[in-house]
Amino acid sequence: xxxxxxxxxxxxxxxxxxxxxxxxxxxxxxxxxxxxxxxxxxxxxxxxxxxxxxxxxxxxxxxxxxxxxxxxxxxxxxxxxxxxxxxxxxxxxxxxxxxxxxxxxxxxxxxxxxxxxxxxxxxxxxxxxxxxxxxxxxxxxxxxxxxxxxxxxxxxxxxxxxxxxxxxxxxxxxxxxxxxxxxxxxxxxxxxxxxxxxxxxxxxxxxxxxxxxxxxxxxxxxxxxxxxxxxxxxxxxxxxxxxxxxxxxxxxxxxxxxxxxxxxxxxxxxxxxxxxxxxxxxxxxxxxxxxxxxxxxxxxxxxxxxxxxxxxxxxxxxxxxxxxxxxxxxxxxxxxxxxxxxxxxxxxxxxxxxxxxxxxxxxxxxxxxxxxxxxxxxxxxxxxxxxxxxxxxxxxxxxxxxxxxxxxxxxxxxxxxxxxxxxxxxxxxxxxxxxxxxxxxxx
Amino acid sequence: xxxxxxxxxxxxxxxxxxxxxxxxxxxxxxxxxxxxxxxxxxxxxxxxxxxxxxxxxxxxxxxxxxxxxxxxxxxxxxxxxxxxxxxxxxxxxxxxxxxxxxxxxxxxxxxxxxxxxxxxxxxxxxxxxxxxxxxxxxxxxxxxxxxxxxxxxxxxxxxxxxxxxxxxxxxxxxxxxxxxxxxxxxxxxxxxxxxxxxxxxxxxxxxxxxxxxxxxxxxxxxxxxxxxxxxxxxxxxxxxxxxxxxxxxxxxxxxxxxxxxxxxxxxxxxxxxxxxxxxxxxxxxxxxxxxxxxxxxxxxxxxxxxxxxxxxxxxxxxxxxxxxxxxxxxxxxxxxxxxxxxxxxxxxxxxxxxxxxxxxxxxxxxxxxxxxxxxxxxxxxxxxxxxxxxxxxxxxxxxxxxxxxxxxxxxxxxxxxxxxxxxxxxxxxxxxxxxxxxxxxxxxxxxxxxxxxxxxxxxxxxxxxxxxxxxxxxxxxxxxx
Numbered sequence: 001x002x003x004x005x006x007x008x009x010x011x012x013x014x015x016x017x018x019x020x021x022x023x024x025x026x027x028x029x030x031x032x033x034x035x036x037x038x039x040x041x042x043x044x045x046x047x048x049x050x051x052x053x054x055x056x057x058x059x060x061x062x063x064x065x066x067x068x069x070x071x072x073x074x075x076x077x078x079x080x081x082x083x084x085x086x087x088x089x090x091x092x093x094x095x096x097x098x099x100x101x102x103x104x105x106x107x108x109x110x111x112x113x114x115x116x117x118x119x120x121x122x123x124x125x126x127x128x129x130x131x132x133x134x135x136x137x138x139x140x141x142x143x144x145x146x147x148x149x150x151x152x153x154x155x156x157x158x159x160x161x162x163x164x165x166x167x168x169x170x171x172x173x174x175x176x177x178x179x180x181x182x183x184x185x186x187x188x189x190x191x192x193x194x195x196x197x198x199x200x201x202x203x204x205x206x207x208x209x210x211x212x213x214x215x216x217x218x219x220x221x222x223x224x225x226x227x228x229x230x231x232x233x234x235x236x237x238x239x240x241x242x243x244x245x246x247x248x249x250x251x252x253x254x255x256x257x258x259x260x261x262x263x264x265x266x267x268x269x270x271x272x273x274x275x276x277x278x279x280x281x282x283x284x285x286x287x288x289x290x291x292x293x294x295x296x297x298x299x300x301x302x303x304x305x306x307x308x309x310x311x312x313x314x315x316x317x318x319x320x321x322x323x324x325x326x327x328x329x330x331x332x333x334x335x336x337x338x339x340x341x342x343x344x345x346x347x348x349x350x351x352x353x354x355x356x357x358x359x360x361x362x363x364x365x366x367x368x369x370x371x372x373x374x375x376x377x378x379x380x381x382x383x384x385x386x387x388x389x390x391x392x393x394x395x396x397x398x399x400x401x402x403x404x405x406x407x408x409x410x411x412x413x414x415x416x417x418x419x420x421x422x423x424x425x426x427x428x429x430x431x432x433x434x435x436x437x438x439x440x441x442x443x
Numbered sequence: 444x445x446x447x448x449x450x451x452x453x454x455x456x457x458x459x460x461x462x463x464x465x466x467x468x469x470x471x472x473x474x475x476x477x478x479x480x481x482x483x484x485x486x487x488x489x490x491x492x493x494x495x496x497x498x499x500x501x502x503x504x505x506x507x508x509x510x511x512x513x514x515x516x517x518x519x520x521x522x523x524x525x526x527x528x529x530x531x532x533x534x535x536x537x538x539x540x541x542x543x544x545x546x547x548x549x550x551x552x553x554x555x556x557x558x559x560x561x562x563x564x565x566x567x568x569x570x571x572x573x574x575x576x577x578x579x580x581x582x583x584x585x586x587x588x589x590x591x592x593x594x595x596x597x598x599x600x601x602x603x604x605x606x607x608x609x610x611x612x613x614x615x616x617x618x619x620x621x622x623x624x625x626x627x628x629x630x631x632x633x634x635x636x637x638x639x640x641x642x643x644x645x646x647x648x649x650x651x652x653x654x655x656x657x658x659x660x661x662x663x664x665x666x667x668x669x670x671x672x673x674x675x676x677x678x679x680x681x682x683x684x685x686x687x688x689x690x691x692x693x694x695x696x697x698x699x700x701x702x703x704x705x706x707x708x709x710x711x712x713x714x715x716x717x718x719x720x721x722x723x724x725x726x727x728x729x730x731x732x733x734x735x736x737x738x739x740x741x742x743x744x745x746x747x748x749x750x751x752x753x754x755x756x757x758x759x760x761x762x763x764x765x766x767x768x769x770x771x772x773x774x775x776x777x778x779x780x781x782x783x784x785x786x787x788x789x790x791x792x793x794x795x796x797x798x799x800x801x802x803x804x805x806x807x808x809x810x811x812x813x814x815x816x817x818x819x820x821x822x823x824x825x826x827x828x829x830x831x832x833x834x835x836x837x838x839x840x841x842x843x844x845x846x847x848x849x850x851x852x853x854x855x856x857x858x859x860x861x862x863x864x865x866x867x868x869x870x871x872x873x874x875x876x877x878x879x880x881x882x883x884x885x886x887x888x889x890x891x892x893x894x895x896x897x898x899x900x901x902x903x904x905x906x907x908x909x910x911x912x913x914x915x916x917x918x919x920x921x922x923x924x
Contacts, residue, residue: 057756059756070801070803074803074805076804076806274834274835275834275835275837276835281903281904282833284899284900287836287896288838288892288893289838289897290839292841307593309911312911312915313915316916393888394892397896407904408903408907415914416914419915419919
């Protein structure tokens with residue numbers, strides 16, 4: 001057999017379990033090494049990684065102050081929900097787990113859960129493809145997924161999560177987005193398995209941590225309605241979600257902090273009082289804006305981040321709710337009030353599920369280059385602004401804008417690739433009208 | 444090097460119930476009566492009193508900037524207190540040409556629990572400071588006009604404003620106390636005691652005693668002066684280098700009335716510096732060094748008020764001690780005062796920290812208050828340190844020159860439990876030392892960019908909206924080329 005044929009054949013085989021395990025161990029080892037090195041504090045203090053919402057330093061301050069009998073929500077320091085604070089207290093004080101070990105553990109669990117999420121999605125894709133084979137055009141065989149694709153994507157997803165520098169820094173910098181990602185991964189797992197009880201509960205926990213995860217109820221509903229074709233389950237999921245949310249809020253009241261936590265946690269996320277720079281768009285906008293227009297822009301930004309694109313996207317992508325979930329998660333990660341690299345890293349690690357769309361994506365190179373440049377330039381310009389006092393805030397803001405542009409390109413490219421692939425599957429790759437060449441247009 | 448120190452320039456003016464406004468300034472009485480405070484002290488200071496070099500001050504050392512402290516002997520409701528405070532601060536602001544009206548809201552006002560006792564009984568105290576205040580002749584002149592002879596005669600004619608404001612430490616303060624003849628009786632609203640204090644420190648080359656020295660220190664030599672005819676007492680006590688105490692009325696005479704400590708008696712070489720160790724850009728660690736040179740343990744209260752723009756992290760509070768080699772001066776017993784309060788808890792870091800009173804700050808509303816009661820072991824240096832996080836502010840909340848920095852304000856160290864001989868001058872029971880004022884650099888955005896930022900961000904959002912809806916909402920159609 002020629003060398004080229006042997007290489008092609010090698011790609012068709014799935015990866016061995018041994019390889020997967022060693023890759024997993026390597027990912028964990030990298031995190032372990034970094035988290036116990038001297039770089040941990042440098043990474044943990046970067047604003048791209050730790051925002052006022054997810055800084056572990058604030059959590060330890062909240063736990064300390066609570067242990068001394070002071071209400072942690074009286075000042076303006078702690079922005080974690082009371083239920084989640086209780087969870088941290090149990091984990092660190094009842095089980096005496098050191099913080100670094102806790103973060104390593106949760107991050108490694110997230111990687112494993114994502115592997116099974118991708119595996120389940122690939123299975124769903126396979127089933128869907130088999131069902132729809134009759135409707136596909138004759139010459140679209142090259143676009144259909146084959147066996148090895150289904151088996152290798154989960155490995156790529158896990159690799160993307162383990163070796164993505166954004167997720168590594170997210171774990172090493174001790175930001176509680178690690179827990180948020182874990183709850184989201186659990187939610188994805190149960191959603192793909194069609195569990196109407198556990199998926200909404202996991203979603204409720206993520207929503208309690210950060211309000212924006214609540215928009216994922218729409219893809220959950222669609223998944224149960226369209227893929228599992230079970231209306232009862234869909235409505236049960238809705239009900240369980242609202243019930244769990246209400247129960248968690250009442251429990252937060254009971255935990256002894258009164259209603260002060262509402263203003264400090266959810267009021268904080270919605271009204272954005274703290275203007276610490278981050279990779280999002282809110283901070284500089286609201287720093288430079290006059291107070292007269294503040295309410296207007298807060299409302300429009302929050303609508304933009306949550307519901308504005310949810311309904312059109314849900315209608316358009318109702319046949320592939322997992323793609324919808326990824327797209328909505330990515331949009332939330334771009335436009336939320338306090339984004340961090342951990343949010344972006346988590347969604348990026350879900351992209352290998354859509355390897356079949358990469359062929360149609362046109363802006364991969366541009367997006368990759370912009371990500372590389374902005375990730376390198378961001379900390380440099382931050383250093384120049386804050387520490388050297390030579391640059392000013394506009395430089396860092398420009399980098400933030402470029403980063404947002406890259407993310408926007410990525411999302412729209414993937415969604416557009418999906419639409420192109422659907423068209424090609426249905427009508428084939430030839431486009432001819434009366435024997436003449438025709439152009440494909442949007443209308 | 445000899446330091447000639449003018450110990451005291453003081454005039455006592457009493458206003459009795461006969462309302463003798465021919466001596467007492469009427470405008471001041473009209474200022475004080477509506478607000479109804481029992482006791483208040485306002486000070487405007489430039490520079491920091493260096494205890495190590497200059498020993499104990501004659502009148503109380505005042506903190507940098509403008510500070511107003513008020514006490515009430517009777518109970519008032521919260522709203523009444525706030526309106527009283529507002530009235531007092533705004534009228535003093537106009538009276539002394541100082542910016543005290545900035546402290547009338549909650550941002551800069553605080554009520555410490557352990558510190559700052561008044562001379563009489565007190566029920567409620569509140570204190571506010573405006574840290575960026577500068578002292579100048581505009582503040583001096585209204586003060587001097589309070590004296591009955593004004594600037595024409597008497598002690599106010601001694602003061603040379605140019606020498607005053609080029610001094611290393613300048614402090615102007617006003618102290619008003621209601622006249623309470625008996626302990627239990629109601630204090631007379633309309634009578635009280637007003638003390639006007641002007642302190643300044645200059646250090647110069649040794650000069651000979653005589654008229655040339657007086658000419659240097661004061662505006663005119665004494666031969667050209669008239670004492671104020673309206674004053675009951677008018678004296679200047681002068682202590683050249685501890686060799687004796689002289690009182691100058693018209694001529695220089697030796698007077699044995701023991702007044703104050705001179706250099707041999709200085710007991711405190713307690714130096715307090717507040718320095719800032721810039722660690723991770725937005726995170727600063729504040730270090731406060733307290734050195735105790737005395738033989739026994741001293742109980743001190745450290746009071747720190749942080750503006751809401753700077754947030755302390757209580758879990759990073761560390762109090763460590765390091766034994767040093769210092770000279771011993773005095774030997775005495777101490778007594779630790781313990782007061783239990785809301786939000787007070789006991790610390791046990793090396794048994795130095797005894798109580799902590801912490802009131803967290805609320806954004807744009809209230810400053811943070813941190814009071815630590817520590818016991819400083821003998822002949823040691825104790826370092827109090829905590830992390831602090833500086834916030835980013837909105838466009839209009841930055842101070843006038845944002846690149847200069849943000850004043851953190853001096854912290855206070857209150858020492859109690861010292862023997863009575865240290866308190867001959869003031870009749871308070873505690874010595875208050877103030878630390879230096881720290882200027883914290885808050886990174887500022889570019890103030891010329893409001894429209895640019897809004898338009899750029901809106902362009903980005905519109906761009907995304909177009910991309911998404913343009914591609915997602917439309918349907919495919921094959922058409923002819």
